[in-house]
Amino acid sequence: MDGLDELKLRIMDQVAQADDEAALEAVRVSSLGKKGEVSLKVRALGGMSAEERQQAGPALNALKDEVATAIAARRADLAAAALEARLASEWVDVSQPARVRRRGSIHPVSQVTEEVIAIFADLGYSVAEGPQVETDFYNFDALNIPAEHPTRTEMDTFYLHRAEGDNRPPHVLRTHTSPVQIRHMEAHGAPCQIIAPGRVYRADYDQTHTPMFHQVEGLAIGKDISMANLKWTLEEFCRAFFEVDEIELRFRASHFPFTEPSAEVDIRCSWAGGQLKIGEGDDWMEILGSGMVHPKVLQASGVDPDLWQGFAFGIGIDRLAMLKYGIPDLRAFFDSDLRWLRHYGFRALDVPATGA
Numbered sequence: 001m002d003g004l005d006e007l008k009l010r011i012m013d014q015v016a017q018a019d020d021e022a023a024l025e026a027v028r029v030s031s032l033g034k035k036g037e038v039s040l041k042v043r044a045l046g047g048m049s050a051e052e053r054q055q056a057g058p059a060l061n062a063l064k065d066e067v068a069t070a071i072a073a074r075r076a077d078l079a080a081a082a083l084e085a086r087l088a089s090e091w092v093d094v095s096q097p098a099r100v101r102r103r104g105s106i107h108p109v110s111q112v113t114e115e116v117i118a119i120f121a122d123l124g125y126s127v128a129e130g131p132q133v134e135t136d137f138y139n140f141d142a143l144n145i146p147a148e149h150p151t152r153t154e155m156d157t158f159y160l161h162r163a164e165g166d167n168r169p170p171h172v173l174r175t176h177t178s179p180v181q182i183r184h185m186e187a188h189g190a191p192c193q194i195i196a197p198g199r200v201y202r203a204d205y206d207q208t209h210t211p212m213f214h215q216v217e218g219l220a221i222g223k224d225i226s227m228a229n230l231k232w233t234l235e236e237f238c239r240a241f242f243e244v245d246e247i248e249l250r251f252r253a254s255h256f257p258f259t260e261p262s263a264e265v266d267i268r269c270s271w272a273g274g275q276l277k278i279g280e281g282d283d284w285m286e287i288l289g290s291g292m293v294h295p296k297v298l299q300a301s302g303v304d305p306d307l308w309q310g311f312a313f314g315i316g317i318d319r320l321a322m323l324k325y326g327i328p329d330l331r332a333f334f335d336s337d338l339r340w341l342r343h344y345g346f347r348a349l350d351v352p353a354t355g356a
């Protein structure tokens with residue numbers, strides 16, 4: 001058949017020139033497509049004599065195959081080149097140094113928690129933990145807060161929803177860290193010396209209250225632990241925490257169902273010039289609740305109140321952070337505002353200051 005060689009050269013040239021998928025597809029349509037040059041020649045075989053057909057048929061078939069093979073090869077080349085280009089454009093230098101200005105920071109609550117743990121560790125306390133979703137038994141009953149006690153409503157408790165017919169005990173978001181006292185004594189008995197830092201929840205929201213906040217519980221049980229030991233321990237803690245030698249604490253008689261006697265503790269401070277100073281001045285700031293563990297609480301935890309006694313306290317961690325680092329609004333603690341975190345946050349390797 002005439003002109004086949006010339007046709008082949010032309011198509012092969014077009015294949016080689018096609019530099020993207022669309023151009024290559026156009027070459028395929030104009031050669032092998034229904035009305036393509038090669039297809040038209042194949043169709044023309046029908047009008048030929050048997051002899052002519054015998055000669056032209058195999059030659060055309062060979063041409064068809066060669067063109068199809070060349071197009072497939074070109075397509076593979078183009079795909080490989082496209083991948084190559086994409087990989088080159090998306091290349092990342094993993095050995096580049098991190099951008100220092102964008103580093104994260106330690107939240108003041110985490111920092112203060114670490115400081116508190118470090119100070120009490122020096123005093124021989126270990127850390128205990130309990131669940132944040134607590135049964136009303138641990139959060140109230142075992143702490144000598146019976147169902148009808150006003151504290152249950154005073155604490156603005158979050159109750160977990162219970163489906164009808166669900167007869168598991170009622171659960172609450174713990175309103176304080178005191179249930180950890182019960183859990184710890186139940187599991188380990190007496191004597192003991194623990195602190196239990198963690199999240200607590202109450203339905204309350206203003207400049208000094210958020211629905212979730214942090215407390216650290218303290219518990220020391222022994223044969224002859226007294227209120228005097230409590231006073232010494234809290235003074236020692238405040239001296240170390242606020243890094244001030246001359247601190248003064250004021251114990252105010254108070255009431256908690258789980259301690260008897262009970263005391264709320266204020267620290268002497270001054271707000272002169274809008275600047276908070278601990279240990280001087282004429283103001284008092286409440287920082288914690290405390291007292292001698294009530295015999296009923298020991299009993300509920302399986303500890304014999306005729307043999308053992310001790311003190312407990314609950315400190316507001318967020319309060320401590322506001323006081324020590326001069327942060328005026330508690331709500332900002334939990335807004336996740338990056339500018340706030342950069343301003344008040346701590347560097348990862350800052351060693352907690354214990355004042356020791």
Ligand code: PHE
Pocket residue numbers: 175176177178256259289290291312313314315
């Ligand atoms: N649980 C009390 C509160 O949340 C604080 C406290 C703890 C008081 C231990 C006395 C003893 O207010």
